[in-house]
Structures are given as structure tokens and as C-alpha cells.
Amino acid sequence: MDTNALHTVEARIREQAAAYCESDNIPGFVAGVYHAGEQIVLAHGTANLATGAPMREDTGFLFGSVTKVLTTTLVLRQVDRGLLDLDTPAVKYLPDFALTAPGAADKILVRHLISHTNGIDADLFFPDAKGRDALKAYVRGLVSNCGTLFEAGEQLSYSNGGMIVAGRLLEVVTGLPFHDLLVREIYGPVGMKNSSTSAEQAILRSTAVGHFLDPETMTAKCTNMFTLPDTWGPAGGTPIGTVADLIAFGRTHLAGGVSPSGTRVLSAESTALMQQVSYDMATPNTPPMGLGWVLYPFGDTTVLAMSGASPGGVSLLCILPEHDLVFAAFGNTPGAVMLQDQILQWLLSEHLGVQIPALITELEQDVDLTPYVGTYRSNQLRIEVSIVDGQLEERTTYEPADESQKQIFTEFTGGMISAPPQRYVPIRPGLFAPAGYPLEAFDGYLRLLLVSYRDIRDGQACFRNGGGRLTRRA
Numbered sequence: 001m002d003t004n005a006l007h008t009v010e011a012r013i014r015e016q017a018a019a020y021c022e023s024d025n026i027p028g029f030v031a032g033v034y035h036a037g038e039q040i041v042l043a044h045g046t047a048n049l050a051t052g053a054p055m056r057e058d059t060g061f062l063f064g065s066v067t068k069v070l071t072t073t074l075v076l077r078q079v080d081r082g083l084l085d086l087d088t089p090a091v092k093y094l095p096d097f098a099l100t101a102p103g104a105a106d107k108i109l110v111r112h113l114i115s116h117t118n119g120i121d122a123d124l125f126f127p128d129a130k131g132r133d134a135l136k137a138y139v140r141g142l143v144s145n146c147g148t149l150f151e152a153g154e155q156l157s158y159s160n161g162g163m164i165v166a167g168r169l170l171e172v173v174t175g176l177p178f179h180d181l182l183v184r185e186i187y188g189p190v191g192m193k194n195s196s197t198s199a200e201q202a203i204l205r206s207t208a209v210g211h212f213l214d215p216e217t218m219t220a221k222c223t224n225m226f227t228l229p230d231t232w233g234p235a236g237g238t239p240i241g242t243v244a245d246l247i248a249f250g251r252t253h254l255a256g257g258v259s260p261s262g263t264r265v266l267s268a269e270s271t272a273l274m275q276q277v278s279y280d281m282a283t284p285n286t287p288p289m290g291l292g293w294v295l296y297p298f299g300d301t302t303v304l305a306m307s308g309a310s311p312g313g314v315s316l317l318c319i320l321p322e323h324d325l326v327f328a329a330f331g332n333t334p335g336a337v338m339l340q341d342q343i344l345q346w347l348l349s350e351h352l353g354v355q356i357p358a359l360i361t362e363l364e365q366d367v368d369l370t371p372y373v374g375t376y377r378s379n380q381l382r383i384e385v386s387i388v389d390g391q392l393e394e395r396t397t398y399e400p401a402d403e404s405q406k407q408i409f410t411e412f413t414g415g416m417i418s419a420p421p422q423r424y425v426p427i428r429p430g431l432f433a434p435a436g437y438p439l440e441a442f443d444g445y446l447r448l449l450l451v452s453y454r455d456i457r458d459g460q461a462c463f464r465n466g467g468g469r470l471t472r473r474a
Helices: 003-023 064-081 110-114 134-145 160-174 178-190 230-235 243-254 268-274 336-351 403-412 439-443 445-449
Strands: 028-035 038-048 211-213 220-222 294-298 301-310 313-320 325-331 374-378 381-388 391-398 422-428 431-434 451-457 460-466 469-473
Touching: 003 028, 003 038, 003 336, 028 243, 028 336, 038 243, 064 110, 064 160, 064 178, 064 230, 064 243, 064 268, 064 301, 064 313, 110 160, 134 160, 134 230, 160 178, 160 230, 178 230, 178 243, 243 313, 243 325, 301 336, 313 336, 325 336, 336 445, 374 460, 381 460, 439 445
Parallel strands: none
Antiparallel strands: 028 038, 028 325, 211 220, 294 301, 301 313, 313 325, 374 381, 374 469, 381 391, 391 422, 422 431, 431 451, 451 460, 460 469
16 A cells, blocks of 8 residues: 555544644543554553653553453354354353343353343443452352343343353363463464553553543543453453554454464454344444444444443554454543544545445434333443433433442442433434534444434333443333
């Protein structure tokens, strides 16, 4: 490709990052683009405000939920070897896997774990176990703490629990701890030379920490918690690495499972299977799901992506197979997701010439709001929906199961237990936009801010869907 074109990309991203970080109090940002044989990585700002350490091109950061694509790749590697079958119930490999509803776990196939169609109601279940048996402790805790939102395969709801169960299942069938498996079967073959699996390893090299905005001063301050508990490793709690490492992983998936060094990491069939639609909720606020990858439609172009929240930070990995492009980024406040969305849309429209059609073109005025009013719940979360001034108003409250859960959740969110009330305006029956946003804001990644309601029975919606996560009418 034209090397000058990637120089233009680098200059543009530097300009966007500097402006956005300044205006939105993001201490540091690092990003990289691979396109048709050329690659750039650039960094801006500060990795850790407490120490003043600069954000560098090779600064590591928590992958967060980007790890889910790595975990899925590990599962498919075992499928390639014949150690796992996607259409076998997970309990065949993991007999101690059970949920509060008797028999519910028996219906969950391995495929359901990695396609977010398992229905496990464990999205905020944070048992604080450490070390070799952390995932074993997580699975053991499900039976007394977590039920189901729906029957396996019936719907889609973003599932940390499913990925963690998949991580434990990997331990059982391979005999290796999850983190050792990650190093041996992903980091090594892919060439992720600067990736690690713990804070103890990360401290030995340049590593960014997350930050939250102080609500009083609106200045960034360091997180009090670097990683989530070890129990969340396969869902993204602990793996750490660099933009260049994520690009190498993304390139492996562009190349049919062959790493940049030429090592086959995954079969071409399994790589392709991850990129095929496994479930589609057919609503604009939840893109179709592959295995591990979320499949964002931008007109005729599909962006395979996964973003990752960590305490005070957010990462993003995108691959565009039809354009031979990988984009990876990390910013060390949660607000950096807006910058990542801006850059992704600029890469699509200006660098690649992709036409991005408007996702939402108009709002419908006369929509009956009464079917959506009520209380919706999932694991330790309550959302109360009412009608205020002709709009839906949502009040979201975290209801911790115990003090340990409360401490972990509040550190993860920067101290927030309940969110300020949020108003929504109808786009059409069953689909709503947060009030005050321009409609074009939802053309990209921020379509996840839209809220939909599903399964109307007796004049009432049974499910609320926000951010790809379901809550069920109480």
C-alpha cells in the first residue's frame, strides 16, 4: 500500500488524540493501525498520573474484554484438536458446573458459552479468589449465587459468566491453568512478546493504569484497583499487553489463523467460524454476534470488534477482513471510548472510503410508553423505568450481594453505586435513544447506548436490552 497514506493516518490520529485528551481530561492514549503490510503505533500523554510516567508506544495496558476473543480462540484451538466439541453440553467436560435453577446448566452447550447465548445471570458476579483455583472457585460459586435470564440459545446477552466458565472448561480439558494456557497457546505462537497475565509481571515494564474523573473537580485521578480478581481472567480481568501485541493477534485472525511470524494458531475453518453470525437480535443497539467477535455493520462493511473496560480504562480491537486492516487502541479513562469511536469512523470513511449510512434517521413521536414501564433485574442490578414528562426515565441501582462484591464493583466503576436518572426518547416502538444526543452519534460504536425492549406479553415488555445486556422484568 501507499506508505504515505499511513503517515497521513498517523498524523490524523495524533491530532485527534491530542485534542480529545485535552478537552476530555484523558491522561493518556495509545493506538495502532495495520493496513496491507504497513503498521503504525503512536502514543500521547501520561500512562500514570501518580508517577508521571509517559504513555509510550510500547506501554502495556489491561486488555479488558478484548480478552474474550483470546479466550474464544483458545476454545477453538481445542476444538481443532478434538478435545472439545462446540455442540456438546459444557457439563460433560465440567460436571460441577451448575446454576441456582436445577437443570439449567445442563442445556448450555460449549457454543453458547462463547457466543453470549448461554443465559447465565452472572454479569456482575465478582468472587474474590486468587491463584491456581480461582476459576474453580468461580464455577463453584455459581450454583448458590447465579440463575438464568433465559434458556440457552433463546436470546443474546453479553456474558462475562459464559467466558469464565469457558476458561475453567479449558483448564479441565488441557490440564493447564488458564493463564499458562494463554501464554503457551496465544502469546507465544502469535508473537505477543510484551503481554503478561498479572500485575506482578506488568510492573516490570511500562504499564498504564486507569483513571476516573473526580465529579467535583472534573480532573482525572488514578484508580484504586489495577486489575479485577483472578476469577475474571478469561473475561478480561487480568491479561495485559501492548497495542503491537493486539495488532499481531488481529493480524492472525485476518490471515486465516496464521500469525505474522508464520505460525498456525487456529485452523482456517475455526477462524472463519468465529467471524460468522452465530446470533442476531435484529435490533440496531445490539450488533450480530459471532464467536468471540461482535460483528458491527457499517453499511456494506463489517467491522469485527471487541472493546474492553478495565478499572478506569478502555481498550478496543477491530479487524476489517475485507480491507486487511487492524485497529487497536487504549485510553486510560472510560471516556476514551468516544475517541476510539471517532478514530474508527474516520478510518472507515476517510482512509478506506467506506460509506457509513445513518443508523437512525428520525424519531417517532406518538409511541405508547406504557409497555416498558416497570422494574427490570439481573444479577445485583435493578433498573426502574417510569414515564416522566412524556419520556421514559431509567434509574439504575447496583444491589451488592455482600461487602466483597460491593467493594470490587465500586472500585471497578470509580465509586458509583447508582447512576443518575437517564431520560430516553422513542425512535420507534421498542427502541429508544438517550435524550440529548444527536442521532448521528449512534452511527458508530455508540449505538450500544440505545435501549430496546423485547418480548411483549399481555401489554408488557419482558426484557430490557441495554449495551447488549438483558435485564428481565421483575
